[in-house]
Amino acid sequence: MDDLKVWLQNMLFPSVADVVVLSLDVNIAIVRVDVRCTTAGASCPLCGTWSDRVHGSYLRFPADVPSGGRSVVLRLRVRRFTCPNASCGRQTFVEQISGLTRRHGQRTERLRSTLSDIGLALAGRAGARMARVLGVGVCRSTVPRLVDALPEPSRPPRGWSVSTSTRPQIARLRHLHTLDLGHNELASVPDELTELPLTKYLYLHDNQLKELPRSLGRLTALRHLNLGGNHLTSLPDTIGKMIGLVELRAGHNRLIALPESIGRLHQLRELWLRGNALTCLPESVSDLAELRHIDLRENALPDVPEALAGLSRLRHLDLRSNRLHTLPSWLPELPSLEKLDLRWNNIEPAPRLLDLLAQRGCIVWM
Numbered sequence: 001m002d003d004l005k006v007w008l009q010n011m012l013f014p015s016v017a018d019v020v021v022l023s024l025d026v027n028i029a030i031v032r033v034d035v036r037c038t039t040a041g042a043s044c045p046l047c048g049t050w051s052d053r054v055h056g057s058y059l060r061f062p063a064d065v066p067s068g069g070r071s072v073v074l075r076l077r078v079r080r081f082t083c084p085n086a087s088c089g090r091q092t093f094v095e096q097i098s099g100l101t102r103r104h105g106q107r108t109e110r111l112r113s114t115l116s117d118i119g120l121a122l123a124g125r126a127g128a129r130m131a132r133v134l135g136v137g138v139c140r141s142t143v144p145r146l147v148d149a150l151p152e153p154s155r156p157p158r159g160w161s162v163s164t165s166t167r168p169q170i171a172r173l174r175h176l177h178t179l180d181l182g183h184n185e186l187a188s189v190p191d192e193l194t195e196l197p198l199t200k201y202l203y204l205h206d207n208q209l210k211e212l213p214r215s216l217g218r219l220t221a222l223r224h225l226n227l228g229g230n231h232l233t234s235l236p237d238t239i240g241k242m243i244g245l246v247e248l249r250a251g252h253n254r255l256i257a258l259p260e261s262i263g264r265l266h267q268l269r270e271l272w273l274r275g276n277a278l279t280c281l282p283e284s285v286s287d288l289a290e291l292r293h294i295d296l297r298e299n300a301l302p303d304v305p306e307a308l309a310g311l312s313r314l315r316h317l318d319l320r321s322n323r324l325h326t327l328p329s330w331l332p333e334l335p336s337l338e339k340l341d342l343r344w345n346n347i348e349p350a351p352r353l354l355d356l357l358a359q360r361g362c363i364v365w366m
């Protein structure tokens, strides 16, 4: 029996290390493969620390490439680990199996790759029909969405320096919904990229960007913008034109200030600014009426910014590792505040203020 399992494993997952096949269930339409990861632990995706402290586990059912005309679904038990690094922002994380799964992915990496190949050859409805013929049930929008999400890690080109010939073509993708250019070596944002009137998700994180063009403000349909992990010292003032923005990520840059125009982002719910060099926030931040979450960890703030005082929907305020000495008296008046993290500052004790926050049900870390 064990020999059979090893054989199955080698046949089903020839290029995936660290998985074991537990059982195989074949019926007329579906093949279900029970799989588990065999590593003793996993590395935290945020800080890289290895952990073997299992916090829990649950089942995932990613669709896999079909076999003999049958759909294949994996029944994969994944573990959630506790990150042992006390200064890491991720308390727990879920293991991913290299070459097989990705975070929140409903399909295995090889099925994703197959579908995007189909999508590159046959767009839209034709692509979805072709996938169904092959035994993969997908809706019409899935195939083009997977193509939109290219390039994937295994799929060159990396960076504009080698793909300048594709630049003018980008502007023709008038209906592009998502553009993920994260983890490349982009040193600048090409102008063509700012001519995508319907793009809602733009990922430019983990590149080499030192500045952004003012034309970026033309992307007025954007809802999610990720600029994290670059070398930006400022954001263009035209960012205030992206009035539909719900989430702005600009952590791990070199920002020393934010533009005043940020206050025009009235839909903004999440603002991620960890790991910059901010010493203050513009007054206009007080106009961000929808803001729920602000991450200001690892900046150089000498005070809790006054502009936060009027944010009636703010739930999470993270001020870890700044230069705070005192706490303002208005903190307990933030009506929605649920979590306040003040660790790694130099704050004088303020027991009355903390009592008031605790009475209101706000969790405070000092």
Ligand SMILES: [Zn+2]
Pocket (backbone or CB within 6 Å): 044, 045, 046, 047, 048, 049, 083, 084, 085, 088, 089, 090
């Ligand atoms: Zn961690």
